[in-house]
Amino acid sequence: MKYRFGVEVDPETEILSLMGSQDGLSHLAQAVCNPGDIAIVPNPGYPIYAGALAVAGVVPWYLPLLEENGFIPNLDSIPDEVWSKATFILLNFPGNPIAVQADEEFFQKLIDKARQWDVLVVHDLAYSEMGFDGYQPISILQVEGAMDIAVEFHSFSKSFNMAGCRIGFLTGNADAVSALRALKSNIDFGVFRPIQAAAIQALKQAMQVPRERLGAAPLYESRRNALVDVLAEAGWHVDKPRATMFLWARLPESLREGSRRWNSRQFARELLLKTGVAVIPGDAFGTEGEGYVRIALVQEEALLREAACRIGAFLKEYE
Template identity: 75%
Template sequence: MEWVDTMPNQTSKRSWRADKLSQIGSSIFAEVSEWKQEAAQAGRHIIDLSIGSPDRGPSDDIREILSQEALKENNYTYPGTRGTMEFREQSAAWMKHRFGVNVDPDKEILALMGSQDGLSHLAQAICNPGDMAIVPNPGYPIYAGALAIAGVTPWYLPLKEERGFVPDLDSIPEEIWAKATFILLNFPGNPIAVQADLAFFEKLVGLAKKWDVLIVHDLAYSEMGFDGYRPISVLQAPGAIDIAVEFHSFSKSFNMAGCRIGFLAGHEEAVGALREYKSNIDFGVFKPVQAAAVHALRQAMADSREERGVASLYEQRRDVLAASLAEAGWDVPKPQATMFLWARLPQAFRNEAWSSRRFSRDLLLNTGVAVIPGDAFGSEGEGYVRIALVQEEAALREAAVRIGKFIGGVSP
């Protein structure tokens, strides 16, 4: 007997895509990727200054350790969510060496699959749906995206050029402080290399304690300070360990972006909450990667040179690109940290006809130079672009020449 389908032939109206996906990140990154493909198909040679991914690998020593550890059969068991004791102890030793901060490796440090792993999950571990958190605008997209995933309401703290992009803590209304579960800040920042001094952190700690609000500090660029500047830790402020946690990353500091390793340090309960949450969703960082990270920290602690690690490389690239852009007719401030330039659109493009997005797209399609429009980082980023220092100096000079021809040849 032949089976006959008696069900009506209809197309499902159910969506297999969660609404929250439209809130967890800026679509502009996908758009820029499409623009790059379009420009390449048109015959443009792409100089990609869009994504902040280091273009060099870690030191030979770090790679050698990783290789050796990967050959050990006993390193292929589940590594454990907390991180190996060796990794946590070395991270604590580095925090003491680098910042003069004491953290308990057993209770106040948690290994992560990169700082973005922690940033994307922390709100789910310490907040309830309907809670509020204070985040910067402009800010790294996962800051707001993580809140959307967790059902937490963002309150955006604007970073204004007239204040040197330093957040105005006094502008936060008392009712927001009263509602907020945590405040997230990033010094030096992405996309803007804002710097904070100890006085700022001391004021922040005082306000956080007054309102019982956890401080979450993203210090992914701790080793990328220029002109003698060395970024500081919020945990250096007196009493901060009682009210703050801080994310650290090996991606930028040691060119280990693909290894996916970082750590969270600070307030015991908050670190413990993220540890408990992550024990339900993953099994930790591959042990050979942790061993390589331990070596990276030891190497950094043994280095007594004035110019340490990656800082000198990106400082030189910053100088080359800023000078080359100035020669091309675009004066861009030189940041004292990170791997990005945050640039207002050239003078002739500061009008209603030109948005950050239009400028970035037209620049890419006409010259092959890819940058990220500032609105990808929030509404306060409109009128700016972020330029990543992720190419060698010759490519940066060539990019500046192309940009100069573009801004000089287009009539806004």
């Protein structure tokens, strides 16, 4: 944290190793909430956010991420009544499914709001090492006052291609870290030591490589460029994200307007049946995801180009 973000943390009290960040995300609500509490989560958002609340008996209050706002949440739209009852607010920048980036100004406003209402801020920074075009994701713990009220999840799965190893960590506010540590002590006995050793070596090597060349980021940037360019040639213009391994694409105009008006699930189903190309309908991530699909950059570049060509042929049928 100090090397990458300039943030000092106490390894004894302000950091906790996890079996992947999803391990922590799925258990945090049980650690810091009581049944019936309120938590603020993004819509659309990674499905585990709402799923973890359901397991813990916590009531979600959905914060919409709207295209007209650049998919950055409007914190002023959250009623005082919700702030006063919420236990935590969870956000994800750059995110899944939407790879939008928040700046320090937004994070500072979030921290100030949270301190005003004594609401824990939970930031999911799973894609900290997957920035493109010179962009470098920032930690919320970099802003003033964040250590008093915020925690942050980090993942080795995305940054270092260690998905099957299941390792990540939580860092930040000592009380929240302690609460999750206490819960986890009744669930498991920690991450397998050789996996921890491998993660340590990954971090050490990362300190010796320029960030823009680290890990999988250059690979995914190349895949992003290839897929977006071929889709544009096919007539489907999708914004290039500056981070993560996903495209967030509004349905093609020919299929969302006029007499046809497909929803995201119909589009995803027809595309799969007719081309063999799988995308995730946006409403799988929340109601505000309707009208969009998520496209993952997890295949080789040649296969992504082939998928884009098949999508292009599919779209020509409905011009």
